Amino acid sequence: QKEVEQDPGPLSVPxxxxxxxxxxxxxxxxxxFMWYRQYSRKGPELLMYTYSSGNKEDGRFTAQVDKSxxxxxxxxxxxxxxxxxxxxxxxxxxxxxxxxxFGKGTHLIIQP
Amino acid sequence: xxxxxxxxxxxxxxxxxxxxxxxxxDMNHNSMYWYRQDPGMGLRxxxxxxxxxxxxxxxxxxxYNVSRLNKREFSLRLExxxxxxxxxxxxxxxxxxxxxxxxxxGPGTRLTVL
Numbered sequence: 001q002k003e004v005e006q007d008p009g010p011l012s013v014p015x016x017x018x019x020x021x022x023x024x025x026x027x028x029x030x031x032x033f034m035w036y037r038q039y040s041r042k043g044p045e046l047l048m049y050t051y052s053s054g055n056k057e058d059g060r061f062t063a064q065v066d067k068s069x070x071x072x073x074x075x076x077x078x079x080x081x082x083x084x085x086x087x088x089x090x091x092x093x094x095x096x097x098x099x100x101x102f103g104k105g106t107h108l109i110i111q112p
Numbered sequence: 113x114x115x116x117x118x119x120x121x122x123x124x125x126x127x128x129x130x131x132x133x134x135x136x137x138d139m140n141h142n143s144m145y146w147y148r149q150d151p152g153m154g155l156r157x158x159x160x161x162x163x164x165x166x167x168x169x170x171x172x173x174x175x176y177n178v179s180r181l182n183k184r185e186f187s188l189r190l191e192x193x194x195x196x197x198x199x200x201x202x203x204x205x206x207x208x209x210x211x212x213x214x215x216x217x218g219p220g221t222r223l224t225v226l
Binding site: 004006008041042043044045046049088090100102103104105 | 116152153154155156157202204214215216217218219220
């Protein structure tokens with residue numbers, strides 16, 4: 001069993017819809033949780049970052065972490081065609097000197 | 113301010129050939145990383161350098177070597193390329209080797225080994 005599970009999609013939704021992207025993980029040592037966005041043929045860029053459990057909101061994006069369930073989510077409100085990309089969850093434990101553990105990424109398509 | 117740059121952007125090798133992927137960052141970051149990204153596998157850490165003068169193995173180091181040339185540059189070398197090393201390679205950097213530090217990624221190198 002991989003440490004981080006993420007549905008690769010593709011997930012296709014109409015413009016303006018609320019999008020929910022999710023990851024589950026098995027390593028209870030993970031404390032830091034990130035969402036990266038990756039456009040086609042580009043490098044990933046950090047979108048959201050949260051520590052431990054709870055919610056974090058930034059504009060149209062909300063990240064949620066439920067450590068008791070080992071489940072994290074990214075919500076996108078009022079989705080736009082420009083949100084079409086692959087979304088990667090990533091996480092690490094305390095210290096984090098050895099890099100991040102990534103999910104496989106979910107390919108999201110927002111239909112105009 | 114270019115951020116993280118990688119060369120080359122594309123490369124085709126024959127089995128057994130060697131090559132070095134170059135990475136440079138201009139953000140004065142201490143830590144640098146090499147990842148590979150494969151369909152259905154996500155990003156996997158090959159090697160990292162927490163600070164200048166140190167390197168450590170990541171999840172998939174076999175078949176690769178790295179050199180932290182100076183604070184700015186971190187190269188990845190394939191001594192004898194194999195088809196299994198066909199992938200997209202990303203270099204990343206962060207201010208410190210800590211979970212709280214954002215990793216900034218380069219644009220990637222697409223490598224095909226025939």
